[in-house]
Amino acid sequence: MEAENIKPWLFRVQPYQGESLSHFLGRFRQANDLTPTGLGKAAGLGGAIARWEKFRFNPPLSQQQLEALAVVVGVDVDRLVQTLPPAGVGMKMEPIRLCAACYIKSPCHKIEWQLKVMQGCDRHKLSLLSECPNCGARFKFPALWVDGWCQRCFMTFADMATHQKYY
Ligand SMILES: [Zn+2]
Ligand SMILES: [Zn+2]
Structure with a gap:
């Protein structure tokens, strides 16, 4: 899925190196004045955005969901995958940690x-x-x-x- 399919009325935001999906989605939503529900609707992803922002990746994101999100945010699927925990590596949803x-x-x-x-x-x-x-x-x-x-x-x-x- 190529990024040029982006919806032209949305501002693009590039993920930072190592940035988590939750933080990226928050920045994208803020740049576009969207709620989690609004972004879910634009991407055809329903309530999934709100779950992912809380690191609830069970069930894991499907390829179809990744492609739908990639189109709306204008970021390639490969790049979006880097905002997720690597496959098979355990993660903690909380506490949220910071360096x-x-x-x-x-x-x-x-x-x-x-x-x-x-x-x-x-x-x-x-x-x-x-x-x-x-x-x-x-x-x-x-x-x-x-x-x-x-x-x-x-x-x-x-x-x-x-x-x-x-x-
Ligand atoms: Zn404080
Ligand atoms: Zn550090």
Whole structure:
């Protein structure tokens, strides 16, 4: 499925390196002022968008669903697959985790942070945060990370980097 089949009235958003599907869908929806239900309708995917934004990948995305989503968001299926956990690799739906040092470089939630095998960020050798170090609030699903700060105390994700510990 080629990206040129994109609906011409929608803004395109390119996934960042390693970005999770939830975070990508949130950015795409915000750029286009769409709710999960609205995007589901545009793609003919019903309630699946809301489930995927919460990392509910059971049942896994079918090839048909991936192709339908690819057309609407204007991103190739191969690229969309990279926003999902690799096949056969276990992931945690919660808590949502963050390497703030990575976020400074690339402001997105990375799918690798939710993999069960990840004990910390390999790049920075830092432990992942699973709550706001300032107020203890859990992170929301990445589709809701648009502002880039804790929804309770407004500490920015970037500022949380000094609270990560080396492991
Ligand atoms: Zn990192
Ligand atoms: Zn907070």
